[in-house]
Amino acid sequence: MNGKAQKNAGPHFGDGAFKWLTLIMALAVFALIALIGYELFRGSHLALQKFGWHFLVSSDWDPVNDVYGALPFIFGTVVSSAIALVIAVPISIATAVYLTELAPLQVRQPLIMFIELLAAVPSVILGLWGIFVMVPWLHIHLFPALRTTLGFLPLFQGPDYGFCMLSAGIIVAIMIIPIITSVSREILRSVPGLQREAAYALGATRWEVTRIAVLSYAKKGLFGAVILGLGRALGETMAVTMVIGNMPQIVKSLFAPGYTLASVIANEFNEATGDLYPSALFELGLVLLGVTVIVNIFAQLLLKTFAGPSVKPQH
Amino acid sequence: MKKIILSVLGGAALLAAQANAATINVTGAGSTFDYPAFTKWFEAYKKVDPGVEINYQSIGSGGGIKNLTSQTVDFGASDAPMKDEAMAAAPGKILHIPIVAGGVAVIYNLPDSPKLNLDGDTLANIYLGNITKWNDPKIAALNPGVSLPDLAIVPVHRADGSGTSFIFTDYLSSVNPAWADSVGKGSSVKWPAGIGLAAKGSEGVAGQVKQVSGGIGYAELAYADQNKIPFANMKNSSGNFISPAPDSVSAALATAKIPDDFRFSMVNAPGDKAYPISGASWVLVYQHPKNAERGQKLVAFLKWAVTDGQKLSSQLDYAPLPDEVQQRELKLLETIK
Numbered sequence: 248m249n250g251k252a253q254k255n256a257g258p259h260f261g262d263g264a265f266k267w268l269t270l271i272m273a274l275a276v277f278a279l280i281a282l283i284g285y286e287l288f289r290g291s292h293l294a295l296q297k298f299g300w301h302f303l304v305s306s307d308w309d310p311v312n313d314v315y316g317a318l319p320f321i322f323g324t325v326v327s328s329a330i331a332l333v334i335a336v337p338i339s340i341a342t343a344v345y346l347t348e349l350a351p352l353q354v355r356q357p358l359i360m361f362i363e364l365l366a367a368v369p370s371v372i373l374g375l376w377g378i379f380v381m382v383p384w385l386h387i388h389l390f391p392a393l394r395t396t397l398g399f400l401p402l403f404q405g406p407d408y409g410f411c412m413l414s415a416g417i418i419v420a421i422m423i424i425p426i427i428t429s430v431s432r433e434i435l436r437s438v439p440g441l442q443r444e445a446a447y448a449l450g451a452t453r454w455e456v457t458r459i460a461v462l463s464y465a466k467k468g469l470f471g472a473v474i475l476g477l478g479r480a481l482g483e484t485m486a487v488t489m490v491i492g493n494m495p496q497i498v499k500s501l502f503a504p505g506y507t508l509a510s511v512i513a514n515e516f517n518e519a520t521g522d523l524y525p526s527a528l529f530e531l532g533l534v535l536l537g538v539t540v541i542v543n544i545f546a547q548l549l550l551k552t553f554a555g556p557s558v559k560p561q562h
Numbered sequence: 563m564k565k566i567i568l569s570v571l572g573g574a575a576l577l578a579a580q581a582n583a584a585t586i587n588v589t590g591a592g593s594t595f596d597y598p599a600f601t602k603w604f605e606a607y608k609k610v611d612p613g614v615e616i617n618y619q620s621i622g623s624g625g626g627i628k629n630l631t632s633q634t635v636d637f638g639a640s641d642a643p644m645k646d647e648a649m650a651a652a653p654g655k656i657l658h659i660p661i662v663a664g665g666v667a668v669i670y671n672l673p674d675s676p677k678l679n680l681d682g683d684t685l686a687n688i689y690l691g692n693i694t695k696w697n698d699p700k701i702a703a704l705n706p707g708v709s710l711p712d713l714a715i716v717p718v719h720r721a722d723g724s725g726t727s728f729i730f731t732d733y734l735s736s737v738n739p740a741w742a743d744s745v746g747k748g749s750s751v752k753w754p755a756g757i758g759l760a761a762k763g764s765e766g767v768a769g770q771v772k773q774v775s776g777g778i779g780y781a782e783l784a785y786a787d788q789n790k791i792p793f794a795n796m797k798n799s800s801g802n803f804i805s806p807a808p809d810s811v812s813a814a815l816a817t818a819k820i821p822d823d824f825r826f827s828m829v830n831a832p833g834d835k836a837y838p839i840s841g842a843s844w845v846l847v848y849q850h851p852k853n854a855e856r857g858q859k860l861v862a863f864l865k866w867a868v869t870d871g872q873k874l875s876s877q878l879d880y881a882p883l884p885d886e887v888q889q890r891e892l893k894l895l896e897t898i899k
Contacts, residue, residue, distance in 0.1 A: 517622030518723025
């Protein structure tokens with residue numbers, strides 16, 4: 248808002264009020280995160296005092312002897328989210344490209360509806376489906392196939408019960424596909440038609456148009472869509488805990504069970520007695536917040552390096 | 563006409579006033595294990611004493627103890643007795659009232675679902691990862707005539723903190739010194755690394771056991787019973803193989819050594835018919851309640867619950883408290899003032 252508008256306070260009062268209102272709302276989000284961080288910090292101060300930084304690198308989680316460490320949970324959270332992204336990103340972006348660039352109109356609307364329907368499935372339902380349908384199927388069909396084709400990698404070796412890191416990654420992928428697809432679709436739609444026409448005019452094929460004029464132009468926005476999906480993946484709790492096997496361990500094999508930060512908090516908080524135990528669980532929450540922030544910062548840096556300053560999704 | 567309306571209104575007002583004056587709200591919080599019993603009791607107790615309304619939040623034993631200590635509820639409920647330090651931290655003396663008892667069934671998934679016999683030492687070694695195959699000589703020795711497959715055993719435990727885990731690990735600790743040393747007992751413990759799986763809730767454990775061939779797990783008796791999952795007979799301290807049932811849990815309760823403060827463990831209790839993996843759940847109350855009126859109502863309810871209420875809870879696969887225990891509890895309840 249500039250000085251001129253300030254002088255004519257009468258008719259522009261609405262503008263000023265609007266500006267302040269939106270500012271307050273934006274600050275409220277910031278305040279909320281700060282408050283959550285503060286509360287987690289306060290709740291975890293006993294554990295912080297007792298274990299210090301050691302908490303982050305220790306693999307011990309022993310409520311009987313009151314010794315706690317977060318490393319296996321951090322590992323599980325990061326790995327399951329990474330698997331989810333590896334699966335979900337290509338599917339989501341390809342779907343979004345198909346929907347905006349290629350799909351005939353009569354296909355478009357039903358497909359969009361289905362994707363949005365997928366987003367509406369509650370995670371506990373997805374988890375139940377995971378236990379009774381997905382896990383047995385993976386165990387009988389996909390995992391043996393992976394073992395025969397990619398079994399030379401340590402990632403696909405060792406015993407397999409179906410409940411494992413890979414199953415968790417797959418179920419999280421299913422949960423974040425709708426959000427990444429929807430946001431990507433909006434972003435691709437906002438790519439100006441001129442951009443495409445210019446590429447066509449240069450004699451580009453449809454694939455080249457999509458690659459150069461659309462995807463490259465929308466890179467930053469698509470990256471944002473992926474980050475949104477990642478945020479959801481890191482915090483996903485119910486469905487993950489139902490299929491991951493819940494063992495706090497760090498193992499190379501994706502067929503081995505794991506455990507995530509969000510899951511252990513949800514599982515153990517109810518019956519956590521004493522002082523140090525709940526405090527350690529609070530600290531896991533703090534760690535989860537920290538992991539989310541760090542991953543986001545890392546993603547932003549990655550974006551700056553790869554997307555470069557020249558590409559801006561603006562007119 | 564006017565008269566009728568007035569009298570109706572007056573009557574309604576009178577009724578409302580009466581209800582307001584008479585209804586006393588008593589609140590409690592804690593164990594999820596007790597929740598089905600409480601729900602059934604509250605419903606039935608309305609007929610016994612319409613003047614009291616009891617609310618219970620099943621937020622978990624930990625939360626129950628916390629709320630009782632901060633005096634935000636009139637009673638707590640816990641699946642494990644409170645530790646001395648926790649009791650010392652409370653603003654008054656807390657009494658333990660055993661309210662329900664239950665058995666934990668050992669469930670499994672084997673081809674053709676044979677009926678199995680197991681003992682505590684074998685079970686501990688399975689969960690410690692020392693016994694890894696179903697055709698292990700130790701299991702075979704307990705099950706003559708049963709053809710056991712050459713199949714990996716996948717032990718499943720509860721991922722969430724739970725009273726069921728407490729009873730189970732309490733039992734393993736009492737029968738296997740290696741377990742007691744390396745793992746111990748608790749509603750959450752550090753399970754031996756790299757062995758088996760864990761699931762949330764009894765339904766999760768049962769689900770994983772059902773899905774994984776060779777799986778073994780543990781769940782409240784009621785759960786295993788209603789879901790038709792095969793469960794093992796457990797060898798008790800007299801050497802008999804006992805099937806988990808309300809009767810065999812009651813038998814364990816009758817022979818368990820119960821001290822005067824009622825903080826006891828009833829796993830591996832003596833007696834021919836006692837089922838070894840059994841445990842109690844407690845209501846926790848202050849001996850001198852902050853609010854005398856609510857305290858009185860609560861005591862009256864508890865007296866009813868540990869006697870008449872037991873008939874109702876046994877319909878839900880809880881084991882009824884034996885007469886002798888009931889009498890001792892009534893005496894303890896007398897001391898609340």
